[in-house]
Amino acid sequence: MRTRCLAFVAIASLALTTAATAQPAPDTAKFQPTILNLRACIRANAPPAHIAGIRSYDEAFRYFLSRCYVPFSTSLASLGASDAATGSFRLIVREEWAAFREHVSGF
Numbered sequence: 001m002r003t004r005c006l007a008f009v010a011i012a013s014l015a016l017t018t019a020a021t022a023q024p025a026p027d028t029a030k031f032q033p034t035i036l037n038l039r040a041c042i043r044a045n046a047p048p049a050h051i052a053g054i055r056s057y058d059e060a061f062r063y064f065l066s067r068c069y070v071p072f073s074t075s076l077a078s079l080g081a082s083d084a085a086t087g088s089f090r091l092i093v094r095e096e097w098a099a100f101r102e103h104v105s106g107f
Contacts, residue, residue, distance in 0.1 A: 034075040035092065041068035042096040050104060060097040061090065 042064055049063045073085040 038072045046100040064093050
């Protein structure tokens, strides 16, 4: 439930950023595949990050930036929402890294 709520926040931030730049409000459904692909990239790279000794959000952000950001930002740019790429990326990395760390600490 928390993930769905935070995903909505990410999509809403895309819409607000686009509105703030005087562009028409985007259809948030068109961002779903891009966000799902980013989440999949982060989830696939989270175990290797953990094994490499990455623990903090800042370390994780830099790690995922080098592995997942280019496809994400390119996809957003193709959808006309490149202004929202960095903020949305940070939010989604924070969510996914926290979920991964919570999962790992539960074992």
